Amino acid sequence: MERDANNQFPMALSSSVIVTIVFIGAVCLNLALASGSCVDLDVTGCRTNPQLCQDPLIAEVTCPVMCNRCPNVPQTTQADTTADCSDLLKRGRSWSSGVYTIVTWKTHTTVDVFCDMDTDGGGWTVFKHRVNGSVDFYQNFSSYENGFGSPHGEFWLGRRLLNIRKDISNSNMFQYCFKLIGLRLLNELTSRRNHTLRIDLKAHNGTRMYDVYDGFSVGAGSNYTLHVDHRVDSLHLPYGHLLSPYHDGQPFSTYDHDMDQHSSSSCAITYHGGWWYNGCYAANLNGRYFVNGFPYYTGMVYMPFATFESVKKSKMMFK
Numbered sequence: 372m373e374r375d376a377n378n379q380f381p382m383a384l385s386s387s388v389i390v391t392i393v394f395i396g397a398v399c400l401n402l403a404l405a406s407g408s409c410v411d412l413d414v415t416g417c418r419t420n421p422q423l424c425q426d427p428l429i430a431e432v433t434c435p436v437m438c439n440r441c442p443n444v445p446q447t448t449q450a451d452t453t454a455d456c457s458d459l460l461k462r463g464r465s466w467s468s469g470v471y472t473i474v475t476w477k478t479h480t481t482v483d484v485f486c487d488m489d490t491d492g493g494g495w496t497v498f499k500h501r502v503n504g505s506v507d508f509y510q511n512f513s514s515y516e517n518g519f520g521s522p523h524g525e526f527w528l529g530r531r532l533l534n535i536r537k538d539i540s541n542s543n544m545f546q547y548c549f550k551l552i553g554l555r556l557l558n559e560l561t562s563r564r565n566h567t568l569r570i571d572l573k574a575h576n577g578t579r580m581y582d583v584y585d586g587f588s589v590g591a592g593s594n595y596t597l598h599v600d601h602r603v604d605s606l607h608l609p610y611g612h613l614l615s616p617y618h619d620g621q622p623f624s625t626y627d628h629d630m631d632q633h634s635s636s637s638c639a640i641t642y643h644g645g646w647w648y649n650g651c652y653a654a655n656l657n658g659r660y661f662v663n664g665f666p667y668y669t670g671m672v673y674m675p676f677a678t679f680e681s682v683k684k685s686k687m688m689f690k
């Protein structure tokens with residue numbers, strides 16, 4: 372009797388998962404805010420939403436058996452792994468901007484990132500987004516290495532899944548536990564091949580700007596050195612190169628990790644940010660958020676665009 376019950380348990384679990392898979396509505400791609408913590412989620416099935424099985428998190432972790440049984444969903448292999456948002460484009464269908472799960476190319480870490488699928492052909496992996504000052508970017512070095520914020524709001528990079536626990540009192544609910552991940556992930560993501568960096572800004576008067584560089588990468592820790600080659604495109608930028616050469620080749624500095632070229636003081640402290648400071652900045656996009664744009668000099672500044680203003684929105688992404 373005891374033995375039969377034990378033998379049946381996997382079957383019972385498996386059929387309850389099937390029920391879950393078939394009947395529950397789609398929310399898995401809209402994970403709520405979690406800063407190194409856990410969120411409770413309804414689980415969605417691949418039969419009602421086959422697209423979910425293309426999400427490695429769900430296909431590999433939540434319901435591997437179910438996803439492989441779904442029609443028209445290929446088994447995830449090394450070759451079709453989504454290593455960044457640009458890989459989604461290769462799957463030959465349209466994708467909307469939002470949070471997607473990727474598996475990094477080198478350490479095979481499963482991580483959620485925000486993908487911009489609208490700007491200039493889409494496929495951009497967004498690693499920094501600021502819109503309203505809800506997240507404080509005056510963070511220590513460890514926070515920049517490990518990431519902060521939420522991929523759904525303001526953030527510095529992505530979110531790694533730690534584990535999933537099933538809620539035994541409700542078969543539809545799973546608890547997903549996350550850890551945020553920052554410069555360390557950016558180093559891995561940008562060292563796969565030659566990447567393009569794009570910066571999008573919006574001024575308080577509504578004017579938009581973008582600046583695009585090729586040859587983008589972020590070096591290994593603990594320096595996380597910025598590399599950019601040449602500007603390849605821009606809008607509303609009246610003069611010369613900026614990130615390159617001024618910030619190109621600089622290590623990342625924070626208030627507790629001064630790697631800048633300024634001999635007598637810390638640029639991160641003086642200008643209230645974490646950045647690839649030289650001595651000190653032409654761009655300070657992790658500076659203080661000012662609701663009205665002033666005083667600009669410790670703010671979110673990009674000098675060729677808005678020299679005397681802390682901009683309203685900033686986004687940094689690569690593909």
Ligand SMILES: *[C@@H]1O[C@H](CO)[C@@H](O)[C@H](O)[C@H]1NC(C)=O
Pocket residue numbers: 511512513514
């Ligand atoms: C860095 O900041 C985080 C978040 O505020 C904090 O938990 C952590 O202890 C700090 N680390 C160091 C080394 O100061």
Ligand SMILES: *[C@@H]1O[C@H](CO)[C@@H](O)[C@H](O)[C@H]1NC(C)=O
Pocket residue numbers: 502503504505523524525
């Ligand atoms: C700031 O923007 C984020 C992302 O759009 C939003 O979730 C948050 O509620 C906003 N916070 C404030 C204070 O407006």
Ligand SMILES: *[C@@H]1O[C@H](CO)[C@@H](O)[C@H](O)[C@H]1NC(C)=O
Pocket residue numbers: 565566585586600
């Ligand atoms: C990246 O590619 C661009 C052109 O596609 C090239 O000009 C540039 O030198 C390359 N950079 C690196 C670091 O390979």
Ligand SMILES: *[C@@H]1O[C@H](CO)[C@@H](O)[C@H](O)[C@H]1NC(C)=O
Pocket residue numbers: 592593594622630
């Ligand atoms: C880190 O950057 C400093 C200053 O630019 C440099 O002296 C040092 O060699 C770098 N370390 C590594 C491991 O690249």
Ligand SMILES: *[C@@H]1O[C@H](CO)[C@@H](O)[C@H](O)[C@H]1NC(C)=O
Pocket residue numbers: 574575576577578676677678680
């Ligand atoms: C809007 O703000 C930007 C950045 O400060 C500035 O370059 C531009 O001239 C302004 N445009 C207008 C119409 O005021």
